[in-house]
Amino acid sequence: MDELLFRSLVPDVIGILVRRGADFAAGEDAVQDALLEAVRTWPKDAPRNPKAWLVTVAWRRFLDASRSDAARRRREDRLDEEPSPGPVPDTDDSLQLYFLCTHPSLTPSSAVALTLRAVAGLTTRQIAQAYLVPEATMAQRISRAKRTVSTVRLDQPGDVATVLRVLYLVFNEGYSGDVDLAAEAIRLTRRLAAAIDHPEVAGLLALMLLHHARRPARTAPDGSLVALVDQDRNRWDTALIAEGVDVLQAALARDRLGEFQAQAAIAALHADAPTTHETDWVQIVEWYDELLRLNDSPVVQLNRAVAVGEADGPRAGLAALHELDDDLPRYAAVAAHLHEKDGNLVLAARLYAQAARQALNLAERDHLTRQAARINTSSR
Known part of the structure; x- marks a missing residue:
């Protein structure tokens, strides 16, 4: 089948x-x-x-x-008196399901699970494997979500921004079990883009394509993470990059900038550079400034500090970083990177080790631990 x-x-x-x-x-x-x-x-x-x-x-x-x-x-x-089903329309009836499955009454985790079940058509077992939880736990989560939305009337336009956030959550889960959630998120976003004419839908699709294009180079054969500066760019999928850039350019031409379009523009600049050192970091900082006007989240500010460090030097990056709360996730990792570029290897090694202890997953922890060990070995 x-x-x-x-x-x-x-x-x-x-x-x-x-x-x-x-x-x-x-x-x-x-x-x-x-x-x-x-x-x-x-x-x-x-x-x-x-x-x-x-x-x-x-x-x-x-x-x-x-x-x-x-x-x-x-x-x-x-x-x-069973009515005749009548002809099946050629229109895409899935659009209202996007809005229903991402209803504000649902938690983000429930919205993601219900979207994967109803819109993506995955089985409960597949979703449970992807999220590394027992199938019974996922079944209960989906059942509660279905009960929650069963009484919802879709008599008003849905919130496209909420749908896009949920699809981006799915994409960022990546791959586990026998379901490639990143590829599944791209498939769903393509369907949404075909059903609704919205520049941010196109922006999210472009962002996904550009990120997914770099996926083959992100991990080593042993499963360890490979930093952007060390990635073999010959392994990037140039067809996906070209498609992502085309989708992005069409969206930007409509002059209705949104967060996902700005993020996609940054990803496109990374994808366009032959090497990390040849990246147009000045333009990337400018796009981060645009993104901050749309979303001044700490994550955006952290990433901007890295870009400033590349464009204007590590001390400028550290100055931008010091404006933020040092309790933020990844703060120590960014600080370690900038201090290493500035030549303070002792502090950089200590910060990499601190960042490793605070890492949210094993792959990131191992990567940061290796960074600390690398500096300690080279500075002896």
Whole structure:
């Protein structure tokens, strides 16, 4: 069976059922039942129109479940006269699912899980493996999320910014288990870009493509992280870079700058440079200044300090860094990098070791530990 076909059809089919009057939880359950039936019957008798087949079977499953629900007995007369499903529209019904699955009533983790389940079409097991949690825990999280949004009415335009934040969270999870979440996030964002004409959707897609293009060079054969300065740029995916730049340029031409477009512009400048030293750091600082006007988060300010250190020298970078709270995550790592560039190797080694102790994951901790060891060895 074509798993990718199933996953591409799921949001459309759920969207059609919801639009016909099914609540989200019941509609999603009916679609899952239809998928099981498809797995059983399609190898022997594949339908000419898979989407229409799934809609018809899922709608019947929904009606059957509704008839058997004691709490809905008063609706039996209406349900007994089963309406004809009618033609299946060619429009993309998944758009409302993006908004439903990223509703403000959900926590970010629940929104991500529900998006992967309903919009991406992943199984609960796949999502649990990707997040390294027990399948039962993920099932409970998804079930609670479905109950939360079952009563939500989509009678007003959804918040595109919330949808994009959730998709970016999915992308940043990267890869674990048997699901490549970065690739899945790109697939979902492509679908969103095809369904809605919005420069920030294009900006996020461009950002994902540009970051994903560098992925093959980010890790060594042993799984350890490779810093940007040490990456083999011949391993970068030039086709993805070219596509990302084209998408970004089209978005920027609309003159409605947003955070993801600014981040993508910075990523494009990195991707365009033959080496780290030939990077246009001055322009990168200018883009960080634009980004700060849109989002003055500590993460943006930390990254800007690194760029200032490259453009104007490490002491200028340290001056920018010292304006921030030294308790911020990655503060010690940035300070270590800038002090190393400034020649203060003893302090740099101590700060790398401190940053390693504060690292949020094993790969980052190992990388920072090696940086400290490298400086200590070279300075003896």
